[in-house]
Amino acid sequence: MLTVKNLTLNPLLREANFSVERGEILTLMGPSGSGKSTLFAWMIGALSADFQAHGELWLDDERLDSRPVEKRGIGILFQDALLFDHFSVGQNLMLALPASIRKARREQVEQALASAGLAGFYASDPATLSGGERSRVSLLRALLAQPRALLLDEPFSRLDKSLRVTFREWVFAQVRAQNIPVVLVTHDDDDIPPGGRVIQLAGWQ
Numbered sequence: 001m002l003t004v005k006n007l008t009l010n011p012l013l014r015e016a017n018f019s020v021e022r023g024e025i026l027t028l029m030g031p032s033g034s035g036k037s038t039l040f041a042w043m044i045g046a047l048s049a050d051f052q053a054h055g056e057l058w059l060d061d062e063r064l065d066s067r068p069v070e071k072r073g074i075g076i077l078f079q080d081a082l083l084f085d086h087f088s089v090g091q092n093l094m095l096a097l098p099a100s101i102r103k104a105r106r107e108q109v110e111q112a113l114a115s116a117g118l119a120g121f122y123a124s125d126p127a128t129l130s131g132g133e134r135s136r137v138s139l140l141r142a143l144l145a146q147p148r149a150l151l152l153d154e155p156f157s158r159l160d161k162s163l164r165v166t167f168r169e170w171v172f173a174q175v176r177a178q179n180i181p182v183v184l185v186t187h188d189d190d191d192i193p194p195g196g197r198v199i200q201l202a203g204w205q
């Protein structure tokens, strides 16, 4: 279970508290500027020095909030699918793999691409992909890194309506299969997983 406890991000957010179970997708909503992305920045360990944080982040019985980014194991996916354009699609995915499993990596990357309907894209230049294809590659990259929890920051907002529905269902199936806690930020009620919990992030006031 991933838990944010008594978190204050001064001067933006006061006393946020929530928990997410393994395999659960918790939806986080709130007005623009209420601090959703800043909360994610704090959770991954990349908070701007403009904010002062007080609070605790737990994953099961491990306290994470004082650990550096690379020791937290929290993956994040942004609305802009950030890929390295000077590497191929396959190389972008290879970069995500933990060193322990790099031996079998090409095969694993090919399998992951196929599972996302992207068989044959290994050598492609990311700049030639559609928005939806880039989104899928970026989610695959986040998952291949085997994160212990995953934060999704408006991952569907740039996709057109039909692609959005298909991609959303595919994302939910992928993250549920990993059985990790997931927090999803969105402004769109349609993105809330059926039966999923929703919390509203209020601003400082």
Ligand SMILES: Nc1ncnc2c1ncn2[C@@H]1O[C@H](COP(=O)(O)OP(=O)(O)OP(=O)(O)O)[C@@H](O)[C@H]1O
Residues within 6 Å of the ligand: 012, 030, 031, 032, 033, 034, 035, 036, 037, 038, 039, 048, 050
């Ligand atoms: N690095 C930063 N330094 C200073 N202020 C920042 C920084 N990042 C964000 N802010 C400010 O903090 C506030 C919250 O921003 P944040 O991006 O967390 O909101 P949000 O809830 O994710 O908004 P949206 O729904 O529009 O994406 C905004 O007023 C923003 O200008």
